Amino acid sequence: MKKWIFSMILVLVIVLSACTEEANNVDTADSEQVPADQSGETVTVLMNIQMEMIQTIRKHLEPVTSYEMSAGEGDLEAAVEASNRIANELRGIEIPENLDDDLSADMKDSIELLALYFEERAAAMSEGSDGEEVTAALDTFHQKIGEAFEEVGLHAPNFEKDIY
Structure with missing residues (x-):
């Protein structure tokens, strides 16, 4: 009986060590496929800029969507004012200095295009x-x-749900 229990424990240890080794190999393979920038602060900076853009939009979007959904029966003046306010506040988003110059320029251009x-x-x-x-x-x-997001290995963001 002791030999049987010992054999089962030995088999269990072997199986667990094999599973652990396989899991370690998978983690290594995944990290090799990830671009170097994605593991750094660049991704965090881009994601923070994206969130700031979304928050800016959401803060003032309600009059715009209300007017558009009302088929012209809502408050046009409030909708136009809110849309222009969003554009102005988007232009006020600051790009951190620690971002690569080309990527910084791309993000500034992107923000300007959204403001437009x-x-x-x-x-x-x-x-x-x-x-x-x-x-x-x-x-x-x-x-x-x-293009800016894909440059660092991220999926391109889609703002469709955030602007309507």
């Missing part, structure tokens, strides 16, 4: 236009910010 989107949206509401310029501005923004 909100200005186009305000103009479209005021003029009652179909919004082709608005769609084009949003597409340009998504392309620019997507």
Whole structure:
């Protein structure tokens, strides 16, 4: 009986050590596929900028969406003012100095493109236009910010749910 228990413990130890070794190999393989920047502070900086952009939008978006959903029956003046306020506050987002110069320029351009989107949206509401310029501005923004994020190995962000 003692030999049987000892044999079972020995088998259990061997199986557990093999599983641990396999798990260690998987972790190593995953970290080799991740770009070097993704493990550093660059990813954190980009994610913080993205969150600051989203928070800025959400803070003032309600009058804009209310007006757009009301089919022109809502408060146009409040909607235009809110959309322009979002654009101005987006331009106030600061890019940390520790970000690579090219990436910093890309993020500044992305923020400007998003601000232009909100200005186009305000103009479209005021003029009652179909919004082709608005769609084009949003597409340009998504392309620019997507390139910046993909450069460091991140998925391109999609702001669709945050702007409506």
